[in-house]
Amino acid sequence: MRIGLIGGGNIGKFLLQSINIDGLLSGDKIAGIYTRNQQAAAELATEFAVENYSDIQSLIQSNIDLVVEAATIKVVKDYAAAILASGKDLVLTSIGALADEDFYKNIEEICRESGAMIHLPSGAIGGLDVLKAAKSIGELESVSITTRKPPQALPGAPADQEQVMFEGSAAEAIELFPKNINVSIILSLAGLGPEQTGVKIISDPAVSKNSHTIEATGSFGTLSLKVENDPMPNNPKTSYLAALSVLSALKNKNAVIKMG
Numbered sequence: 001m002r003i004g005l006i007g008g009g010n011i012g013k014f015l016l017q018s019i020n021i022d023g024l025l026s027g028d029k030i031a032g033i034y035t036r037n038q039q040a041a042a043e044l045a046t047e048f049a050v051e052n053y054s055d056i057q058s059l060i061q062s063n064i065d066l067v068v069e070a071a072t073i074k075v076v077k078d079y080a081a082a083i084l085a086s087g088k089d090l091v092l093t094s095i096g097a098l099a100d101e102d103f104y105k106n107i108e109e110i111c112r113e114s115g116a117m118i119h120l121p122s123g124a125i126g127g128l129d130v131l132k133a134a135k136s137i138g139e140l141e142s143v144s145i146t147t148r149k150p151p152q153a154l155p156g157a158p159a160d161q162e163q164v165m166f167e168g169s170a171a172e173a174i175e176l177f178p179k180n181i182n183v184s185i186i187l188s189l190a191g192l193g194p195e196q197t198g199v200k201i202i203s204d205p206a207v208s209k210n211s212h213t214i215e216a217t218g219s220f221g222t223l224s225l226k227v228e229n230d231p232m233p234n235n236p237k238t239s240y241l242a243a244l245s246v247l248s249a250l251k252n253k254n255a256v257i258k259m260g
């Protein structure tokens, strides 16, 4: 499998290192990168011996099989349709883009026509398998997530005191915190949708990890799950588990035995 990468930040660099240098995907390799900052792209292309696509069209026209997006929600909104229409599969990290129902339906339709597939890694959380099973006969009643992060991981957070930065629906949360709460949208997609999924975001100077506590109720019983994530070394916003989940999604992409 030849992979094209969009974004050369934390997750992008982690994938370049683990796939192309450490060889964690056996024969699969990242063949090329497209990222906004051309100087950064040129440096990454040299360091990891990958092609440097000068624009998104060059990436789409290259002979890659699959694209990994590790950039922003705007990148997904701007480029996903063209990538999928070309028949290439797409793995997303900026899952918040799918909170927009019209956009979701549009790219789903494109996939039906082109045969491409979209993969949504579980990111910095877990428990999605429970919600999917619980709602299979429509008896999931409530789902919420409480995210607690250090102030440097949240825009506008005070440095010296704990503060509730947001309380409301996942739909509103991703509008206000597009780089910090993608987890609430994958949770919504697995469960009750962005309008019906509760979100609380707390800035806490006493913590160094990004924790996510998920609570759900339904006819299956109750779910309570807390993940305490170490951040990526260079970006306190992003949990290491989010990067690992992309690697895991790529590893399992063509598995003949699927779990969950």
Ligand SMILES: NC(=O)C1=CN([C@@H]2O[C@H](COP(=O)(O)OP(=O)(O)OC[C@H]3O[C@@H](n4cnc5c(N)ncnc54)[C@H](OP(=O)(O)O)[C@@H]3O)[C@@H](O)[C@H]2O)C=CC1
Binding pocket: 006, 007, 008, 009, 010, 011, 012, 034, 035, 036, 037, 040, 070, 071, 072, 073, 075, 093, 094, 095, 122, 123, 124, 125, 178, 179, 180, 182, 183, 186, 235, 237, 238, 239, 242
């Ligand atoms: N699903 C989940 O659980 C999680 C999702 N995320 C999301 O994953 C994504 C990647 O995270 P992370 O690697 O930490 O982010 P970074 O901010 O470290 O990196 C983002 C990269 O995207 C590039 N980029 C930004 N805009 C564009 C553009 N228009 N075209 C091409 N490239 C662009 C940036 O380039 P430049 O330097 O030029 O800006 C940068 O290289 C983010 O959207 C983040 O919010 C993060 C954690 C968990």
Ligand SMILES: O=C([O-])CC(=O)C(=O)O
Binding pocket: 123, 124, 178, 179, 180, 181, 182, 183, 184, 210, 229, 237, 238, 239, 240, 242
């Ligand atoms: O990495 C995390 O802990 C969560 C995150 O930033 C996101 O969901 O956007």
